[in-house]
Amino acid sequence: KAGVTQTPRYLIKTRGQQVTLSCSPISGHRSVSWYQQTPGQGLQFLFEYFSETQRNKGNFPGRFSGRQFSNSRSEMNVSTLELGDSALYLCASSLEKGFHTDTQYFGPGTRLTVL
Amino acid sequence: GNSVTQMEGPVTLSEEAFLTINCTYTATGYPSLFWYVQYPGEGLQLLLKATKADDKGSNKGFEATYRKETTSFHLEKGSVQVSDSAVYFCALRETGNQFYFGTGTSLTVIP
Numbered sequence: 121k122a123g124v125t126q127t128p129r130y131l132i133k134t135r136g137q138q139v140t141l142s143c144s145p146i147s148g149h150r151s152v153s154w155y156q157q158t159p160g161q162g163l164q165f166l167f168e169y170f171s172e173t174q175r176n177k178g179n180f181p182g183r184f185s186g187r188q189f190s191n192s193r194s195e196m197n198v199s200t201l202e203l204g205d206s207a208l209y210l211c212a213s214s215l216e217k218g219f220h221t222d223t224q225y226f227g228p229g230t231r232l233t234v235l
Numbered sequence: 236g237n238s239v240t241q242m243e244g245p246v247t248l249s250e251e252a253f254l255t256i257n258c259t260y261t262a263t264g265y266p267s268l269f270w271y272v273q274y275p276g277e278g279l280q281l282l283l284k285a286t287k288a289d290d291k292g293s294n295k296g297f298e299a300t301y302r303k304e305t306t307s308f309h310l311e312k313g314s315v316q317v318s319d320s321a322v323y324f325c326a327l328r329e330t331g332n333q334f335y336f337g338t339g340t341s342l343t344v345i346p
Contacts, residue, residue, distance in 0.1 A: 162338040176333040210278055224334055226278035
């Protein structure tokens with residue numbers, strides 16, 4: 121089975137621009153979560169989508185948004201980019217058969233640099 | 236609320252040394268507990284997990300035991316190798332909730 125894939129792998133943007141990142145989960149997985157990873161803040165939870173609905177949300181401003189499509193693929197969007205948005209953005213998927221023991225499987229991440 | 240606290244890094248060990256990375260948690264219910272590992276330039280990979288009290292997760296020589304009485308899930312390995320150099324994350328999850336991750340502990344093993 122193919123793993124979680126994220127595109128693009130690297131991205132350079134300037135302040136004020138917007139960006140869209142894409143995540144394809146493992147086939148059959150219904151939940152997709154997004155995380156921001158920075159050296160100073162560690163791994164910060166952004167949001168989780170399950171069956172096209174946002175199920176959980178972290179403490180990020182409204183500039184960060186996401187969605188999930190019927191095939192479980194997900195996108196996240198960051199508008200009006202700030203320098204502090206430079207980070208590795210990780211996507212993770214899980215099967216979600218209704219048990220909290222489900223493991224999350226991570227993609228390699230998208231490295232976003234804001235200049 | 237839920238949270239995970241890991242020991243601060245970085246940790247530097249000589250090859251074949253014993254490793255312990257401490258992890259304690261706070262949870263309102265009965266979470267599952269996980270250790271993830273991140274090698275340089277890669278995403279996180281599941282290392283091991285435990286789903287209930289007294290369960291022991293193990294993989295690649297690493298072990299961790301779910302201790303409800305001390306709310307801990309410490310990671311141990313008897314003899315580390317250079318290839319174990321990575322960042323290790325402790326995490327928990329309760330039903331229907333998001334994953335909560337610790338801040339990560341960087342491990343460097345020197346020959």
